[in-house]
Amino acid sequence: MSVAQSYLILARSSPYGSNMPKAALDIAxxxxxxxxxxxxxxxxxxxxxxLPNQDTKSSGLKNGSKMISALKIYEVQHVYIHLPSAEKSxxxxxxxxxxxxxxxxxxxxxxxxxxxxxxVF
Amino acid sequence: xxxxTVNKPGDCLSRCLSMASQDDAVLLIxxxxxxxxxNSVNQHTWKSLPSGMSCYALVEDLEVRGISDKxxxxxxxxxxxxxxxxxxxxxxxxSWG
Numbered sequence: 001m002s003v004a005q006s007y008l009i010l011a012r013s014s015p016y017g018s019n020m021p022k023a024a025l026d027i028a029x030x031x032x033x034x035x036x037x038x039x040x041x042x043x044x045x046x047x048x049x050x051l052p053n054q055d056t057k058s059s060g061l062k063n064g065s066k067m068i069s070a071l072k073i074y075e076v077q078h079v080y081i082h083l084p085s086a087e088k089s090x091x092x093x094x095x096x097x098x099x100x101x102x103x104x105x106x107x108x109x110x111x112x113x114x115x116x117x118x119x120v121f
Numbered sequence: 122x123x124x125x126t127v128n129k130p131g132d133c134l135s136r137c138l139s140m141a142s143q144d145d146a147v148l149l150i151x152x153x154x155x156x157x158x159x160n161s162v163n164q165h166t167w168k169s170l171p172s173g174m175s176c177y178a179l180v181e182d183l184e185v186r187g188i189s190d191k192x193x194x195x196x197x198x199x200x201x202x203x204x205x206x207x208x209x210x211x212x213x214x215x216s217w218g
Contacts, residue, residue, distance in 0.1 A: 012136065044136060105139070112140055113123070118215045 006037040008115035011046035021049055021064050024121035025071075032075040039111065040071060041103060043082035046121075047089050050081060050096045069097040082108060124211035127153035128218045135166055137217040146175040146207060148199060153217075154182045157196045167193060179204060 009028050013020035024040070032038045042050055049064060056063040071079050080103040081096055093102060103111070112118055122144050125137045128151040141147060149157050156163055157178040170176070177199035183189045189198070199207070208214055 012133075044132060109140060109142070112215070113142070117213065118123075120215060120217050 004036050005116040006114070007031045007039070008111055008118045009038065009040045010118065010120045011040060011042045011049060012044040013049075013121060014045040015049040015051075015054065015064055016061060020121040021046070022062075024119075025064060025067055027119060027121075028071060028076050029074050032071075032077075035075070038076045039078040039080065039115070040076060041080045041082055041108060041111070042068075042100075043085045043108070045089075047081055047085045047091050050100065051091065052095045069099060072099050080108075122210075122212045124148060124207050124214045126150055126214060126216050127156065128216070129153055130156040130163075133217050137215075138166065138170060140215075141171065141174060143171040143173055145171075146177065146211060148204065148207060149176075149178040149196070150182055150204075154178055154186050154188065157183070157192045158188055159191055159193045163193060167195065170195070177203065177207070 009024050011021060011024040015021050028038050028040050049068060051065070054063055054065045068079065078101060079099060080101050081093070083102050083104055086093060086102070123141070125141055125145060125147045127134050127137050127147060127149050130153060134153060134156040137147065156166065176196045178192065178196050180189075180198045180200050183192070183198060
């Protein structure tokens with residue numbers, strides 16, 4: 001692909017209830033691997049994917065939160081947490097990984113309108 | 122100019138409407154259709170809608186679910202041909218689900 005397009009991934013689902021969180025990460029990593037501009041925003045129940053201390057040892061499930069912390073290493077340019085959603089869920093910003101930036105309603109709307117592709121998971 | 126398709130009611134529709142701006146359009150499909158019923162919950166949900174925004178519901182899904190005659194007045198029925206022309210007319214499509 002010669003021309004990079006911008007992809008905005010909106011992660012709205014809680015972490016273990018469906019395969020949506022995994023699909024969101026797969027898309028983000030795939031687009032980034034093809035040198036596209038990728039931003040991921042965790043909003044609504046999606047912010048719960050960022051809770052610290054998720055322990056999947058006894059369940060046999062895969063802990064997606066580790067991958068989220070590593071997204072930037074795989075060339076995903078921006079990873080955001082939606083501030084109003086974080087407040088609603090009682091999530092403290094000091095709890096989420098340092099690599100995650102915060103985004104307001106206004107800036108998110110701006111990002112939605114400027115991105116070439118917006119995908120909701 | 123964005124076409125928002127919504128295939129579930131409730132918080133999915135609310136989130137979509139919070140993101141939509143005046144020159145966008147919203148099209149309700151599948152279970153998203155239930156967001157078109159004229160009831161108090163939906164009246165509240167659609168209250169903050171930017172004025173002049175186009176709102177549609179897919180006729181086939183309305184008929185299947187039996188709510189063609191229970192729709193909020195600001196929502197217009199859309200057939201498949203209109204769905205297709207909307208996707209061509211707007212710059213991009215966001216599928217909320």
